[in-house]
Amino acid sequence: MTLEDKDMTSQVLADVNAMGKAARGAAAVLSVADTGQKNLALLAMADAIDAAASILLAANAKDLAAARVKGIDAALLDRLELTPARISGMSEGLRSVAAQADPIGALSATDRRPSGLEIARMRVPLGVIGVIYESRPNVTADAAGLCIKSGNVVILRGGSEAFNSNQAVAECVRQGLQKAGLPEAAVQLVATTDRAAVGALLAMDEYLDVIIPRGGKGLVKRISEEARVPVIKHLDGICHVFIDAGADLARAVEVALNAKTYRYGICGSMETLLLHGDEAERVLPMLVDAFAAKEVELRGCERTLALVPGMVAATEADWDTEYLGPILSIRVVDDMDAAMQHIARHGSAHTDAIVTNDIGRARRFVRQVDSASVMVNAATCFADGAEYGLGAEIGISTNRMHVRGPVGVLGLTTEKYVVNGDYTTRG
């Protein structure tokens, strides 16, 4: 590292630190901001984004051109691209979050204690949230909207490949805050592509209350390992569908097909299909036809191969793989308990589903399967904040503590105790 590099790095650290300090100041204002004022900001952000559509497209075109020069792959280019529909998606997302209930300040039921004290819990913001993300510029608007609505302040650090797009979206966010009379430091975008900025955020436990990484496994892993601030993280999504004995097989095949093929790249996509042994012989030919039509490669266990000779054999590694692509592993199991054992051993506690007509087994599956989302007769690809009614999501948590599954406004809050007495002393 040259002296000049060192100077630049220490400048980045100073800048990020100054942002942290400003954020902490703004947090006191946001934590008690009225619902109306917060909603006004969100709606003004949405209007500003709609009005700036051509500016956003132009900024995005710069990023796309630079990415193409760098030879960035098609999947990443797709995530990076803004289209008129995606721009409307951002503003609609903000309006949808504005329409959500404001949880801040809500009091739980009050308990009166023998001491005479009245004790309740009040919902409050987490404080200052850091969001570190990769190529998708819409995260800038989504994260800003969810954080402001929940009374939090946010520092955003987007991917360098989306630098111009993120700056343009952040300008619309700034206009919204200004219009509502909220401090501009409530949403700050780190204005450098220097990677030292990420390290600075991870170490800034004085000013940041939580970090949310959004991106690929590499990013999340690095952040989880290095952060001195609590992380709401999203690791693997190895999701299962189990087709139970007695299920409506034609409809069960539809659910399985949807769970796999709705979109291959999402974390709620099914990676392994478990079949009750009693149905395997009847349902496998239906599955083979349905998935062949979608050009999905099937990999089967021994019992599957015995019924469908010629299918690719699944290896042990298949059960632990998140394909995120047109591949599906299939395993025939003796019963629901064997299915649940497979899920406990190979799943990632993200989203797992049973397809069944038996109410007792459905209840037991729901209670026993330890996943952030447990589904009955629904496709795992529904695991998503918008589908769950959260307006938008800032991520899907695979943590156990604080919040599991899609994280919306409520997941960005916590509770404090409120204690009322009558000059009460402890005896």
Next chain:
Amino acid sequence: MTLEDKDMTSQVLADVNAMGKAARGAAAVLSVADTGQKNLALLAMADAIDAAASILLAANAKDLAAARVKGIDAALLDRLELTPARISGMSEGLRSVAAQADPIGALSATDRRPSGLEIARMRVPLGVIGVIYESRPNVTADAAGLCIKSGNVVILRGGSEAFNSNQAVAECVRQGLQKAGLPEAAVQLVATTDRAAVGALLAMDEYLDVIIPRGGKGLVKRISEEARVPVIKHLDGICHVFIDAGADLARAVEVALNAKTYRYGICGSMETLLLHGDEAERVLPMLVDAFAAKEVELRGCERTLALVPGMVAATEADWDTEYLGPILSIRVVDDMDAAMQHIARHGSAHTDAIVTNDIGRARRFVRQVDSASVMVNAATCFADGAEYGLGAEIGISTNRMHVRGPVGVLGLTTEKYVVNGDYTTRG
């Protein structure tokens, strides 16, 4: 380190790892155990403790004798000591937790989405909890009771000075689990005083879901820094009482006196008293008399010293000090806003109180003060799980995420999504 030491250390690592694996296995059983079975275990533990009182006292006598030989200080000896009253306290605590509602399996209100899906959240245990504590043997019973009631499994690592006492309590816990037919691995006590065991627990993110340290600042700090597992931690308790203009001064002095002197060593003890400028002249003589009678040293700000000449002057460091002893700093402020600014700057977000007759200011104080417990007309020393109706507490959290303040059964749980459909696919 000699080769023999290395062998011992690798043996400890292997032992702790085996405990983790056994705990993970037991967690699947505990997570779906019936309320009746869990309560049976707790009540049987309580009975076993009562029945073993003389055994517990004998084991404790060994620990006390060894501690005295080591020249351990009086405060630590006090925490280490078991008395018949403290033994009854343990069994009563277990019965009180048994009497609490069982939150596990409870479903939130169900939302029906446009897709036809019905979405609710189900309360579930965190999984496997590690509790690392110092000298107080009652933590062994409290932690076991709270973890079992909340469907969790726990690995306990008590202080080496309480080794015999903890083993004896753990034996009673084991009897309770056995009587209820629950796996003994649901509560495991690390049976070595080797400090390598703590390091092993901190690194065991495969088997532990959360670590709760109970003890002094040094312990908590070390654990927070080293742990690769999420920590529910308890740092400083720099608690404030603000006496507002117009408060009933005689009663306000009682609250302040109680907040400081109920017990000096607890984290909810008041460390700084803030006085509204309009009342300072009248209330200070009353405070000086009241605290003099309790031999509490007072340290005042300049405005305080102007009214009470001869009082010790507080330095800047005083506002940031958790005395945990018979010392109190006093500051006169202009109004409630100045008091809240002082609390925001110097407080530890643990427990802060206002004493006031003004309903508007009480509401604003409660909303704006960002502490785990915010009190109105009550002494800060009430910040305690039993007083809050939690039955017992496994600690008081100064985290922002997951749980703030006294942590009881509910704080050891989380929620998963439960999604019900009718063979529903995503369009």
